[in-house]
Amino acid sequence: MASQLPPAPSGYPVFKHAVDFARDPFEFVDKATSECGDIYRMDLPAVDDVFVLAHPDYFNRVLVADVDAFGKTEDYRRAFGNGLLSVEDQQWRRQREMMQPLFYREQIKGYTEQMVACTERRLEQWEAGDTRDMETEMRDLTLEILFATLFGRELVPGEDQELRDAADGLNEWFTPSSWILPHWIPTPARRRFDHSKERLRQEVQSLLAEEGSQSVSPSIADDGVAGGGQQRPEDSSSNMDPSDLLTQLQRIRNSDDGEQLTTEEIEDQLITMVFAGHETTATALAFTWYVLATHPDIRERFDEELETVLGDLPPTYDDLQDLEFTENIITEALRLYPPIHTIPRRTKSDVEVNGFRIPEDHEIHLSVIHVHRDGQFYDDPLSFRPDRWTDEFEEELHDFAYVPFGGGRRTCIGREFALLEAKVVLATIGQQFEFEWEKNRDIELEPRVTTQSKEGIPLKLSPR
Ligand code: HEM
Numbered sequence: 050m051a052s053q054l055p056p057a058p059s060g061y062p063v064f065k066h067a068v069d070f071a072r073d074p075f076e077f078v079d080k081a082t083s084e085c086g087d088i089y090r091m092d093l094p095a096v097d098d099v100f101v102l103a104h105p106d107y108f109n110r111v112l113v114a115d116v117d118a119f120g121k122t123e124d125y126r127r128a129f130g131n132g133l134l135s136v137e138d139q140q141w142r143r144q145r146e147m148m149q150p151l152f153y154r155e156q157i158k159g160y161t162e163q164m165v166a167c168t169e170r171r172l173e174q175w176e177a178g179d180t181r182d183m184e185t186e187m188r189d190l191t192l193e194i195l196f197a198t199l200f201g202r203e204l205v206p207g208e209d210q211e212l213r214d215a216a217d218g219l220n221e222w223f224t225p226s227s228w229i230l231p232h233w234i235p236t237p238a239r240r241r242f243d244h245s246k247e248r249l250r251q252e253v254q255s256l257l258a259e260e261g262s263q264s265v266s267p268s269i270a271d272d273g274v275a276g277g278g279q280q281r282p283e284d285s286s287s288n289m290d291p292s293d294l295l296t297q298l299q300r301i302r303n304s305d306d307g308e309q310l311t312t313e314e315i316e317d318q319l320i321t322m323v324f325a326g327h328e329t330t331a332t333a334l335a336f337t338w339y340v341l342a343t344h345p346d347i348r349e350r351f352d353e354e355l356e357t358v359l360g361d362l363p364p365t366y367d368d369l370q371d372l373e374f375t376e377n378i379i380t381e382a383l384r385l386y387p388p389i390h391t392i393p394r395r396t397k398s399d400v401e402v403n404g405f406r407i408p409e410d411h412e413i414h415l416s417v418i419h420v421h422r423d424g425q426f427y428d429d430p431l432s433f434r435p436d437r438w439t440d441e442f443e444e445e446l447h448d449f450a451y452v453p454f455g456g457g458r459r460t461c462i463g464r465e466f467a468l469l470e471a472k473v474v475l476a477t478i479g480q481q482f483e484f485e486w487e488k489n490r491d492i493e494l495e496p497r498v499t500t501q502s503k504e505g506i507p508l509k510l511s512p513r
Contacts, residue, residue, distance in 0.1 A: 055100060055405040057092050058084040074496045075390075078103075078416060087419075088403055096231060100407045103416040105426070105449035107402060111394055111415060112449070112457035119394040121459075122412055127232060128222045128242065131314045132321025133462065141459075147310065148318070148462060151297050157466045160198040161366040164473040167194045169363070171206050172481060175510055180487070183338045183506040187331035187474075192216050194470055195327045199294040200256055200319065212252060218245025219324040223498035246320060253295075253319040257312075260299050295319060322463075329388040330467045332499045333453075334474055335506050336386035337378060339492055340433045342484040342508050347435065350374055352513065355479050364476040372472055375479075377435035379471050383453035385433055388499045390418040392455055417452055418500065426450040484508035 058081040078101070081089050087104040102111065111119050125135035133144050150156065171190045175181065192213060193204045204212065221242040230236060298315045310318070341348045351374060358371045392415040399409050407413060422430045426447060427437070454461035461467070486508060493503040 050399060051401050051404050051406045053405055054098075055088045055090045055402075055407070056085040057090040057098075075418070075494055078419060082416075082419060088405060097411055100411060100413045101416055102402065102413055103419040103423075105420055105447040105452075108392075108415050108420070108449035108452060108456060110402070111413065112392075112452075112455065112459070115400070116457055118397055118400055119413070120397050122393045122395045124222065124232065125393075128219075128246075129321045129324065130317040131311075132317040132324075134321050134325055144310070144314070144318070145458075145462070147301055151294055152462050152466060154465050157198075157469055158366050160194075160466070161364075161369070161469065161473060163197050164194050164470055165363050165477055167197055168474050168477040172478065174206050175482065177482075177510055177512045180507050180509045183335040183484075183508050184331070184502065185505070187334040187338075188217065188328055189213060190474065191327040191331040191334070191470065192323075194474075195323065198466075199322055199326070200253075201260075201293040201295060202256055211248065215245040215248035215252075216323050216327060218242060219249070219320070220328065220498045221245065249320050249323060250316055253316050256295055256319075257299060257315065260296055294322065325461075326463050326466070328499050329463075330470055332386070332388035332501065333379065333383055333467070333471055335502075336492075336500075337382040337471070337475060338478075338484055338508060339486060339502075339506050340382060340385075341378070341479075342486040344433060347378065347433070348483065351378060351475075351479060355476060359476060359480065361480070364473060366469075369469070369472045369476065372476060374435065375472060375475055376468075377438045379468065379475070380438050381433055381435040384421045384427070384451060385431070386494075386500055387417045387421050387453045389453065389455070390496050390500045391416055392452075415452075418496075420450055420452070423450075479513075481513055483511050483513050485511065 058077075081091070081101065082103055087102070088107065089101050091099040091101060093099060102108070120137055121135055129135045131140070133141070133148060136144060168190060171186070171193065189206065193206065196202045196204045218241050221238040224236075224238040298310060298318060301310050302312065302315060341351060354372055354374045358368055362368075364372075394413050394415070396407055396409055396411050396413060400407050420426065424430050427450075449456060454464045454467075488507075492506065495501050495503045
């Protein structure tokens with residue numbers, strides 16, 4: 050085993066990298082990789098060193114080849130208890146097997162109409178000539194879609210502000226200025242997080258109580274395969290159940306067969322879905338509207354595709370399969386603006402990476418955004434070019450050079466849901482509105498738990 054730790058970029062004498070990182074984490078990453086290359090150490094005075102890996106070979110190693118040597122970080126467990134995102138080992142395997150069928154393509158396909166309806170309802174609030182912040186609009190919309198499809202609960206546009214604030218508040222746990230401090234310090238951001246989580250817990254408890262008071266039949270498909278793809282095996286598609294996630298989790302709890310989920314696990318699961326499932330997709334959509342507003346040639350081709358495939362009619366699931374250029378736009382937006390810019394893990398023992406030692410029980414960060422913008426893998430990496438996504442290009446691309454949904458067995462369970470939702474929202478809004486970016490400068494990014502813009506994404510609406 051090598052004894053040398055990875056290099057650390059230059060920093061201040063006492064605060065080391067904490068000041069630079071808290072001020073602008075993306076700028077810090079750029080500086081660190083240019084000084085040290087694709088593996089380096091962040092020296093943070095109040096907490097242990099953090100190691101950053103920025104090459105797809107390392108992603109493969111951590112997420113697949115040597116997956117058992119790396120665990121999830123403790124902050125996820127502290128934040129989200131026994132939800133799928135945070136649990137490990139046997140508990141994760143059991144939960145993932147139970148939850149996977151609820152996210153198969155055949156299952157989420159049934160949500161298409163609700164997704165369209167939610168989008169149309171939000172559009173009733175929009176007027177040509179308005180300037181709207183698309184980060185806020187998309188966050189509200191994806192929360193409305195998530196509550197409608199997964200929880201069976203309608204959020205009314207312009208109302209339920211307290212719940213919307215609570216959903217946003219779940220991100221406070223990961224505020225950079227707070228994250229670099231030990232977990233027991235009750236920073237204002239952490240207090241906001243606790244309050245938000247408590248409010249959401251009350252909400253899911255009351256939804257579960259309502260659901261529990263209605264009769265439920267104890268039937269749930271049990272043939273999910275952890276870590277597999279998102280598509281349900283062909284021979285079992287006749288068992289599909291159109292009801293929402295909350296109802297189905299309730300059924301799992303009431304079911305006699307197999308190991309059950311506890312009430313606390315179900316609550317944690319639902320809160321985890323709010324955290325993992327709405328701002329991520331909202332971010333992808335908000336940046337997509339930004340690039341469409343700033344690339345008229347791409348917008349024109351997008352409009353032509355909508356016109357040819359949909360005309361004036363609302364999209365159906367089958368129509369969406371024909372929106373190939375739209376799909377390339379989403380793929381490229383997820384590359385250039387990956388909502389999850391960093392995937393964290395913790396070493397379970399000392400590991401050696403590229404001749405450097407990373408000590409046991411230390412946090413490592415896989416820098417997704419860095420690899421997605423690396424000229425070794427993408428020509429002209431900072432340009433938005435949906436046409437780069439040809440079959441030949443994908444075949445040649447390193448398997449781990451495009452990981453917006455992670456990789457290996459912990460890959461995103463909501464991938465199909467998110468991609469369907471993104472297409473529905475783009476098509477439904479794109480049929481009615483165009484957008485204008487009125488600033489004469491490019492957007493600047495800010496990493497919260499998801500990739501955000503520094504000043505929002507205000508776009509001026511005009512009718513199509
Ligand atoms: C564009 C949208 C989305 C992006 C970019 C995204 C990204 C990711 C990534 C990178 C991971 C892996 C995290 C890791 O390995 O530590 C992940 C896991 C996860 N995602 Fe997503 N996600 C999106 C949408 C969704 C949606 C819509 C849901 C649910 C409705 C969801 C639920 C989850 C859950 C529960 C996990 C944990 C899976 C496990 O550990 O087994 N995500 N997501």
